[in-house]
Amino acid sequence: MIDTAIDVGSTVAEIVDRYPAGRESLIPILQDVQETLGYLSEETVERLAEATGISDNEIYGVATFYTQFRFTPPAAHTIRVCQGTACHVRGSHQILRDFEERLHIKAGESTTDGQFGLERVACVGCCALAQVAVVDGKVNAGMTPRRVPLILNKLARVVE
Numbered sequence: 111m112i113d114t115a116i117d118v119g120s121t122v123a124e125i126v127d128r129y130p131a132g133r134e135s136l137i138p139i140l141q142d143v144q145e146t147l148g149y150l151s152e153e154t155v156e157r158l159a160e161a162t163g164i165s166d167n168e169i170y171g172v173a174t175f176y177t178q179f180r181f182t183p184p185a186a187h188t189i190r191v192c193q194g195t196a197c198h199v200r201g202s203h204q205i206l207r208d209f210e211e212r213l214h215i216k217a218g219e220s221t222t223d224g225q226f227g228l229e230r231v232a233c234v235g236c237c238a239l240a241q242v243a244v245v246d247g248k249v250n251a252g253m254t255p256r257r258v259p260l261i262l263n264k265l266a267r268v269v270e
């Protein structure tokens with residue numbers, strides 16, 4: 111516990127030192143910290159407040175405004191279901207709903223065991239392949255509801 115606190119504190123301090131002082135550096139600092147630590151924990155925000163002199167309330171205010179920032183640890187497997195126009199017109203809402211029902215979570219949440227995270231995303235830039243789900247960074251083209259359980263079964267085997 112103490113070691114973790116020391117690591118977070120020194121990591122945050124090192125990152126903050128790379129940027130000019132001032133509020134304009136807050137977003138790049140938050141991005142850098144999240145990339146390094148995986149998410150913005152309560153402790154991370156406290157350390158950021160100490161290192162930047164910006165209050166933790168203000169840091170939360172900025173971070174919660176942007177969907178790119180997360181406040182819980184990333185899941186072992188991340189499933190991003192595209193809801194951009196090309197995917198939407200082909201019925202991607204049903205793909206997302208199927209993932210939600212099978213995982214018993216809503217988009218934006220992770221399963222309680224931390225294995226699966228589900229996200230609704232805007233166009234991922236490969237509309238010709240609609241419908242698209244990006245699983246652990248890999249684009250799954252031509253998604254259909256039938257493929258949802260297949261993907262989850264495959265991931266569950268990887269988890270085991």
Ligand code: FES
Pocket residue numbers: 192193194195196197198232233234235236237238240242
């Ligand atoms: S709308 Fe889904 S990839 Fe563009």
